[in-house]
Amino acid sequence: MKLSGWIFIIIGAITLITAYFLPHLRFFLYIGSTIAAYGLAKVIFNFIFKEDKSLQNSTNYEQLAVKELQESSCKRCRNIIRTYDNFCSYCGCRLK
Numbered sequence: 001m002k003l004s005g006w007i008f009i010i011i012g013a014i015t016l017i018t019a020y021f022l023p024h025l026r027f028f029l030y031i032g033s034t035i036a037a038y039g040l041a042k043v044i045f046n047f048i049f050k051e052d053k054s055l056q057n058s059t060n061y062e063q064l065a066v067k068e069l070q071e072s073s074c075k076r077c078r079n080i081i082r083t084y085d086n087f088c089s090y091c092g093c094r095l096k
């Protein structure tokens with residue numbers, strides 16, 4: 001998890017708390033809420049972006065695993081074979 005967004009939220013919250021206890025520093029409320037909103041947007045954006053990326057990766061890995069399985073077992077005897085072999089080393093079945 002990226003911390004940059006959370007740091008903005010914390011700084012924003014501290015600024016808001018400071019502004020709450022010091023009513024004569026009204027502009028701190030705007031600064032604090034702006035920083036907190038920016039941090040929140042950053043966290044949400046990172047979460048969505050990360051979620052999409054991980055989903056794409058798992059799909060790729062699944063496709064790769066299926067492909068690997070098809071290429072590494074003999075059509076006739078179902079034994080595990082090396083993908084670069086021309087003939088099955090167990091039953092002699094032509095692989096390519």
Ligand SMILES: [Zn+2]
Pocket residue numbers: 074075076077078079088089090091092093
């Ligand atoms: Zn075979």
